[in-house]
Amino acid sequence: MQDNIIDIKSLDMDARGVGHLANEDGSPGKVIFVEGALPGERVSFLTFKKKKNWEAARMTELHRASSMRVTPKCQHFDYCGGCSMQHLEPSAQVAMKQRVLEDNLWHISKVKAENVMRPMYGPTWGYRYRARLSVRHVAKKGTVLVGFHEKRSAFVADITDCKILPPHVAAMLVPLRGLIGALSIFDQVPQIEVAIGEEVTALVLRIMAPLTSADETLLKAFADQWTVQFWLQTKGPETAAPFYPLDKELYYTLPEFGVKMPFKPVDFTQVNHHINRVLVAKALNLLEVQRDDRVADLFCGLGNFTLPLATQGREVVGIEGSTSLTERALSNATANGLSAKTTFSTRNLFEVTPDDLVALGKFDRMLIDPPRDGAHALAQALAGLRATHPDLLPKRIVYVSCSPSTLARDAGILVHEAGYVLKKAGVVNMFPHTSHVESMAVFDLAV
Structure with missing residues (x-):
């Protein structure tokens, strides 16, 4: 254990302040991750985990406060692990998440969006459904x-x-x-x-x-x-x-599309219902689905995007790895009067191949909403499709992500190997006061 003073330069993905101990020659030395500290602050810290090149610590005293620091609203913030960012002003939280997204895209895959979308906001408190x-x-x-x-x-x-x-x-x-x-x-x-x-x-x-x-x-x-x-x-x-x-x-409902979605409490549904409505509307707006388009909704779950998409395109194919989920998604489509325009298929999208995509046929648009592991195999399959059946590649892809690192990895494949351009990217503040980064990216097939 040790107690030192350090200047904080940035935040990491877990909302810890990042600073460096100085070497004897004055150059930056070991990295210190300090819980509770913000960029621009000078703090005393106590190390609780020490490695050769870095240390994890908690702030013990604040000597110079950031203008972005606020008093946490929750009395349990100091020790409850439910939140990590209540001490940071909400708009600054979102700016930090946007920077995390952009840094991941560049450092992991050397990809930069042509346009940065404005962040999507919702309620700051009482949002966790x-x-x-x-x-x-x-x-x-x-x-x-x-x-x-x-x-x-x-x-x-x-x-x-x-x-x-x-x-x-x-x-x-x-x-x-x-x-x-x-x-x-x-x-x-x-x-x-x-x-x-x-x-x-x-x-x-x-x-x-x-x-x-x-x-x-x-x-x-x-x-x-x-x-x-x-x-x-x-x-x-x-x-x-x-x-x-x-x-x-x-x-839950998606009133803009007249959709009612029954679900079980153990199903995956979005934590923040208010933001989910914004997310679905924004994704569909970005996809720009035309009346005669055939659309793929990959990792479709219960049909959160599939059913709204069915109100716009000619046909929507929802694909998920669980038969029980695709059966229930079809049931939801039927209950909403959309079964004639929806087809659901069970496939392991973590092992999808170019041949699988060929068998599915031509899609004009594609929505991808994977779990934290991302859509690595799918991105590679699209890259393989470019070499053998470029005419089958969708003109536009909207990728909804809950992990900026796997989005960045997959974006690198789509841009550098599959022939797409990253047109837009931005964050969705799905989880205020936490370090979780939800984001959305738009890829267009290069002309």
Whole structure:
């Protein structure tokens, strides 16, 4: 352990301040990552992890404050791991994320967007409509904790409020402690998944032992009092099933396109419903789908983009790696009267080949919305298509990303090997006060 003073020059992708210790000759030396510090600040720090070329530390004293520093709204910010950037002014958070995106594109793949899009904003607080809360019975404290993990720890943070959860969910944090503590299996409930729809809030209890009839009575009373729906999950996510009440349906809407999307609380849906509406509208606007276009929606999930696309093009093909997801996406399309214009296919897009793309036929436009691993195989398959069937390459691709590093990697392949130009790129502030960077990029086939 050591206590030193350092000047902070930048932020890393985990929202830690970055500075350098000085060598004896005055040149920059070892890199120090300081939690809680911002660019332009001078801070004292205490190292908690030391490596040959870098150290991780936490700020112990602030000697010169940045103009971008603000007082965190949440009383638990210093130790709860749910947020990492509440001490940074919100517009500066977005600027930092934009810089992360641009730096990744250039440093990883030597790619630069012709135009930087204006960031997409939504609510700064109370936006998190999905959350995975950890539960831990702490015998020494004689209580049950419900919340996010502590920073740099597997322990559950002792929180009584949360500013990024909607107020009605934050208000349940303490009552949920009492509920779990009153169950016969109080030490067999490791997790509560929260999913909020238009008309109901679902709480999925991960239970490691059966409930008693008394437990069931307690859950039903809590559900009635707080107007929630309990689901029970005994093993993997596929075992999650509604418990009480059974007359509620979880769904969200995309009003601009007249779409209603039913979902299960363990499904992947966007955390921020307000931003999701903006995201879908922006993606479709950027794709510029024409009435006679055939469009591909890759990594389509439940059809979040597929169904709105079906209101604009001639045909939309949604592709996902899970048969259960594509079946439910088709069901959603049918419920919304869009099945005649949608086709869903199950394929492993992490192993897709040029021949697979040839078999799918010509697409005029393509939307790609992969998980954090990105779409490396797909980008390579498109590059392979350029060599053998260039006439099958889509004229425009819109890539929605939750990882700037994998977007940058795939952008390099699309630009340097598949013949595309990166026309636009920008960030989507899907997760305010966290270091998570959501972004969108537009690629046009070079003429």
